[in-house]
Amino acid sequence: MRLCYVFANTGTENFKTSEFEEACGVGFEVSEEEIEQSVNEAFEENKSAILEQRYKTNVGGLLAHLRKRHSRADPKIVKAIIDTKLSELLG
Structure with a gap:
């Protein structure tokens, strides 16, 4: 300050x-709910590529995409939600 x-x-x-x-x-x-909604949208947009690449998916690209949407969001929370979503999708 x-x-x-x-x-x-x-x-x-x-x-x-x-x-x-x-x-x-x-x-x-930025609430966790807003971040989670944006992560879900990003995954829907990139679902075919994520399923094709599986664990070789460029997580940095997803983080950058979400950073554009919510520049003030806590990156730790964004990363945790992405990791959870990847785990749910890929097993």
Whole structure:
């Protein structure tokens, strides 16, 4: 928060604190339900490729795809949900 305080006190008239905080993600949360829904959608879009590649599936590509949808989501939660979904799909 110190960074936000420094920028807020620069004395520039054009600085808008609310826009800065929004860009920083202050107060922004992504629920596990939203992440899980996006993971399910990503798996439906890529199901044939995932089944074809099985455990050689590029998990990094799935993570990047989901990062675009939810840039502020906790990557640990996203990875855990992807791993669970892969396990359910592939056994």
